[in-house]
Amino acid sequence: MSENDRADRGDHHEDAELFAQLRSLWRDVDPMPAALIDRMIAAVAAEGLSEEYALLTLVEEPLGAVRGDADALTLQFSDGTTSILLHVTRTAGGAHRVDGWVDSISGEIELAQGESVRTTTANDTGRFVFDDVPDGLTLVRLSTMVGDQERTLSTPQFEL
Numbered sequence: 001m002s003e004n005d006r007a008d009r010g011d012h013h014e015d016a017e018l019f020a021q022l023r024s025l026w027r028d029v030d031p032m033p034a035a036l037i038d039r040m041i042a043a044v045a046a047e048g049l050s051e052e053y054a055l056l057t058l059v060e061e062p063l064g065a066v067r068g069d070a071d072a073l074t075l076q077f078s079d080g081t082t083s084i085l086l087h088v089t090r091t092a093g094g095a096h097r098v099d100g101w102v103d104s105i106s107g108e109i110e111l112a113q114g115e116s117v118r119t120t121t122a123n124d125t126g127r128f129v130f131d132d133v134p135d136g137l138t139l140v141r142l143s144t145m146v147g148d149q150e151r152t153l154s155t156p157q158f159e160l
Helices: 003-029 036-046
Strands: 055-058 072-078 083-090 096-102 106-113 116-121 127-133 137-146 149-154
Touching: 083 137, 096 106, 096 137, 106 127, 116 127
Parallel strands: none
Antiparallel strands: 055 072, 072 083, 083 096, 096 127, 106 116, 106 137, 137 149
16 A cells, blocks of 8 residues: 555545534534425425326216207316316217316317327417317326426326
8 A cells, every 4th residue: 555545545534524523513503494304305295296186176067958968077177376177078979079278378288098199289268179089098288387487287087
């Protein structure tokens, strides 16, 4: 072992002691807030909640008042800043028509069923439509700007 190796080992030992003293000094001068760890765990856990768990509300309405016995379903999804209202009706051909409204400016709107993804955009009033949607598990996804931050709202899957 050379003298340089011994000298480097001594420097590392002195550095470790110096860093330990600095840590001790900062713990005394600027201690970590007592609830910091719990707040950080909660912040990380809540980071993806709006994307994973959109609020699903089934809106009750009388069916058949105008269109006879047609199947109709109205769903509302919200993440607290953006809401999507979906009105689903069955077409004469047996598929579904999904009329939707979004309450904020959005980019592309996606309707996904398994591997199949269809896209559209909302008009100036927030309205969009997907025609000839087959039965199956479905979700709707859209991106919006909230301030200067882009957010994605993804609904839970629902059955058509």
